[in-house]
Amino acid sequence: MNYKLILDIAVHLLRARLKQTIVAAVGVTFSIAMFISLVSFMSGLNGLLDGLMLNRTPHIRMFNEVKPSDNQPLSLSKDYKGNAVFIHSIKPKDRGKSIYNSMSIIRTLKQDKRIIDVAPKVMASVLYNSGTIEISGMVNGIDVVAENTLFKISDYIKEGKLSDLFQNNSIIIGKGLSDKMLLSVGDIIKVSTSNGTLSSLKIVGISETGIADIDNMASYTSLATAQKIVGQPKNYITDIQVNLYKKENAVAIAHEFHTVFDVDTIDYLAANVQFETGSTVRSIISYAVGIVLLIVAGFGIYNILNMMIYEKMDSIAILKATGFSGSDVKWIFISLSIIIGVTGGVFGLIFGFIFSSIIDVIPFSSPSVPSVTTYPIDYNSIYYVIGLVFALFTTLISGFFPAMKASRVDPVEIIRGK
Secondary structure, three states, X not given: OOHHHHHHHHHHHHHHOHHHHHHHHHHHHHHHHHXXXXXXXXXXXXXXXXXXXXXHOOOEEEEOOOOEOOOXXXXXXXXXXXXXXXXXXXXXXXXXXXXOOHHHHHHHHHOOOOEEEEEEEEEEXXXXXXXXXXXXXXXXXXXXXXXXXXXXXXXXXEEEOHHHHHOOOEEEEEHHHHHHHOOOOOOEEEEEEOOXXXXXXXXXXXEOOOOHHXXXXXXXXXXXXXXXXXXXXXXXXXXXXXXXXXXXXXXXXXHHHHHHHOOEEEEHHHHOHHHHHHHHXXXXXXXXXXXXXXXXXXXXXXXXXXXXXXXXXXXXHHHHHOOOOHHHHHHHHHHHHHHHHHHHHHHHHHHHHHHHHHHHOOEOOOOOOOOOXXXXXXXXXXXXXXXXXXXXXXXXHHHXXXXXXXXXXXXXXXXXXX
């Protein structure tokens, strides 16, 4: 088989039907460009949202969960052993919110080479008081350095500095809370707990996450101040937050920590299961739309090659009458589709990158992600590889069936009909 001759004939046929060839190539180009720009944008968006989730959610959270006792007194009684026992209105066991032996657990975790860092926290439900106004909320007592290392909360401080929390009796409140209570940096806010403790704290900063439920209720203070507010000693810790070098191992490691330290644990996937479902659905939709575009382009190529066969029956008959086999004719038309696919695919990659770059410079502003100023784009090379491979596959399949039809043309019947 003379491959150079076959390729020369395929190029000649394409040039003879140049407009149809351009239309087919443009269809592939448009499909690949839209596929790449759509998937790159959707992946960038998912990456942004994943980062937003991970910036605020520890890979593993250790705490004491309120839950009923596994064994009730009646079920432990020998007198009722083996009987059918019906128990109603079971009250949960009060284990306390504090993690037992928390300091020892934190020291052990800090020595674990799988862990980036450990951030202890004290969470307390409080009432914010300003004059006659009372608003329920949550105070988060944090290790300032560790918390900022893991979650970059300094990015959300709009007024003041995170380091000001090292001052005694200081607090950073949410933007929504400051607006409701007409408070600003330097003012004093009173905080009361469920046990009746009333504390006066100086506002040293205002944070804005862009999430109303957080900005309207949450505030940050140091561990020592939070422990003082709830009237507990320095070893009082309600949460231990852990971030891993490989977050993919969070599920298994969370189960390990639950067994070893006898505390309740939850990994970031379980804590954000609805969010993960949304990311998966968005990815599926973007890939589905891109693939549909490529399939539509494939049908266009099929129709163009099919019409070219009918229009070039005479040429096919002459080729076969002069010694070209059915296999040679088949490869001529397959070469046509491959040339269209390669040309359209390469230009599709170029225009896909251009479209992605245009989206990447469009201004985007959100208080929940202050570090992002333009729409997110993921320039992962795998999307370009997938687009080119699928373009070649689609055009090859589109050209295969017309090529098989051309290879079965009987030159005697064509010449006799003429």
